[in-house]
Amino acid sequence: MDIKSTEEKHETGNSNCLKDVRIILLGRKWTGVNQAGNTILGWDGFDSEEETAGNKVRHGEVAGRWRVTVVKTPGWWKTLNPIETRELTKMGIIHSVSLCAPGPHALLLVIDMDDILEEKSGRVIEEHLEILGNGVWNHTIVLLNYGIWQDSFTSVGEYTDKRGKVLGGIIKKCGRRYYLLNSQNRSSKTQVVELLNKIEKMVAANGGNLFELDANIAQDVESKIKDVDEKAKQREISVQMERNSLRETYKGETYHLEEIRLLLMGCILSGKTRIGDTILCVPENTQYCKETRRTYKSVERQTQMGRWTVRLVDTPGWFMFSSLTETPEMVKQEIADGVLLCAPGPHAIILTVCASIAFTEAHLRSIREHMSLLGADVWRHTIVLFTWCDTIGETTVEQFIESEGRALQWLLRKCGNRYHSFNVQKANETTQVEELLEKIEWMAAKNSLFCSNVIETEEWEEEGTVTQNTPARESLTVMLDEVLKRRDEEFLENIRRILMEPRTPMSMEDPLTMSLDEEHTCNKKKLSIWLRQQQGGNEDTSEYESGDFAE
Ligand SMILES: Nc1nc2c(ncn2[C@@H]2O[C@H](COP(=O)(O)OP(=O)(O)OP(=O)(O)O)[C@@H](O)[C@H]2O)c(=O)[nH]1
Ligand SMILES: [Mg+2]
Structure with missing residues (x-):
């Protein structure tokens, strides 16, 4: 009423x-x-x-x-x-x-x-x-x-x-x-x-x-806010205590790394390349994430940050809710190659998680499947890095974690509760990078280098309703498009360019004159080839014919 x-x-x-x-x-x-x-x-x-x-x-x-x-x-x-x-x-x-x-x-x-x-x-x-x-x-x-x-x-x-x-x-x-x-x-x-x-x-x-x-909705939310705030504070305190204790433990230690090797992993749009730019202090006008729309190949970059030489390998992402089988072989191969670029092995795998959208069970399932590419020991060497934190304003990342619920909390537990948050709008504040590198140094002191031969023991138990909560992948594709469109119109321009190209035969089988239907099919084929190239996919077009991009 x-x-x-x-x-x-x-x-x-x-x-x-x-x-x-x-x-x-x-x-x-x-x-x-x-x-x-x-x-x-x-x-x-x-x-x-x-x-x-x-x-x-x-x-x-x-x-x-x-x-x-x-x-x-x-x-x-x-x-x-x-x-x-x-x-x-x-x-x-x-x-x-x-x-x-x-x-x-x-x-x-x-x-x-x-x-x-x-x-x-x-x-x-x-x-x-x-x-x-x-x-x-x-x-x-x-x-x-x-x-x-x-x-x-x-x-x-x-x-x-x-x-x-x-x-x-x-x-x-x-x-x-x-x-x-x-x-x-x-x-x-x-x-x-x-x-x-x-x-x-x-x-x-x-x-x-x-x-x-409605009084019930109001009450539920007010008590959830209270609960989230309390748990977030507790989490902040325990993270702070753990950090103090690690500082104390490693105080005066001779174990200091001169070089830190990092492997960035995460889904498309989660901000891996932008984080790479931030860690490497790349000036805004020359940032990789602005030059390259998507990462198709693993690439190594390095810089000197204080006492550390940082070698950082950026990898291509997967669609946020894709299963491993849906991800193109090329992407998987590039991720594996990324580990080799970190030879003799990465000190840490940085898993980027976007704090601007919900973290669902479908998201967790996709992360688990893709991280399994590196073997069961991967979690011991992983730090979750929350990206898009500029979109949470004064709210803390701990409030994000506590509000999102069990899937995200499971992921953090799996990573030994190691996480860090980055605000890319504060790229010139190097403390966020230094704190991350310090955490990695402690982690490496405890774990030594990543090696991929341990059998996984702790399993995630899915709740019965997972599929109900599975967000439509197509909507994430549109979200990606929205972000990219906002930056510039190049994405659409490329599609337009392909469709507007003069009708050159695509192969010997292509007729020189085509009906409207045939032309449409040809355009569709060109578009799917172009999308495949953009995704670093292999020669098999069937994925796109029957997948999200097919009409
Ligand atoms: N506001 C904001 N924008 C971000 C952030 N991280 C990434 N972006 C933007 O999102 C877009 C994609 O970021 P990338 O760093 O290229 O994403 P990625 O994870 O490397 O994506 P792939 O290479 O396709 O796997 C770019 O326009 C970035 O500027 C962030 O933390 N905050
Ligand atoms: Mg990238």
Whole structure:
């Protein structure tokens, strides 16, 4: 049941006029939620570059008439559904309601007008909103962020007719409430006044009722947050104690490494190459991860870091939820070759894990299968390195670990609870690299070099529901595409180039003239060859014919 607003109203004779307005801002990543919040506040309360796993609360005053509280919730990935969204983000969305006590007047769903919403991304928006329960739509206004396409249309109606069937559906769910906000034009105060008038109208239409969460959902999340915070603190303390004790143990030791050899492993997009750049202190404009889109071959690089010569071998990744059999032989071969490049053996295997998305059992299964390429002893020499930590903001990596649950915790236990986190946005802070190298030195002192002939003993017991939680691999492929697209358009350009190539026969069997169907098949073949080349795959095209990329 909704709660009634019994708040102070303006003495204007109009009972709809509120003095305090509490707003929750929701939206996917990179959609301008921070800018929209700043436009409403009238000041830069939200850092437009910053991503967080938690909420940010800011206050402002509008037109001398309203005191506004704006709660900005953590964003989700455009194509990942709530199962694939990390727990911290989902908990943050639910927790935002309690930051607006006694309840928010409005939820503003920010959508970028430059975003073409396909069915999948529309569904993702709906599912993320419905984390707050089905009643959420009665209290939501779509806040359209003015984009570069706006000028091509005379009205939002025309825009949704021509480009946004899915968007039209979402607006309909919100009782046809939307507002077009131009965050580039902050000097125009009228738009925020109009927006707040719209909010007042919506509250009045809801009989003065504020949005209220289901009590059980609210309670569950609040107790989960408490539990996560406590366990994260305990974990931090025990990690700190272990570090102090290792420092003490190895104090004055003669066992110091002059050279540290590292093997980077992890799935595609987990940030191996970027981490390599960070460890090797490569200046931003010459970073490997910017020059090379994907890593197809294992490559060794080295640098001098303080007293250590660091030799680092980067390897190609696997798709996040692929089984070992689905991964091309070339990739497996390259990983094996990577070990040879670390001769006489790596001091540590660095397993990169992305802290920006959920860590599911499917993810764990894929990691276990791929790590088994190096034999059962691999875990004794592995450190988990959390990447994308710049997306968790002030939240700690320990909170990420404790919120994600048993699959991730099993992985950490398997690695002797060795983990480290990197914020690539703080690449010039060499302490994070030095601390990692120090940990590796202690680990090597205990373990000596990696050798791959030990039989595995501890097994992971899967829960019955693993398949239910198996995220669609195709959505991760799209997520990869989203990140890459954001960096530049080269990926699409390459595909376009192949499709636009003049029709040269691909083999002697290719006819010189083709029907439309034949041409389509030929293009598909070219595309699959190109994708195979990009993946470092072998000559067999069947994988792509029947796999994710086939039509
Ligand atoms: N914000 C942020 N972006 C990252 C991070 N790590 C990687 N990226 C970006 O994600 C994209 C892929 O990163 P890579 O380092 O190339 O990923 P990879 O694991 O080497 O991928 P493969 O070589 O394909 O296996 C690049 O655009 C990176 O800049 C991170 O920690 N934070
Ligand atoms: Mg790479």
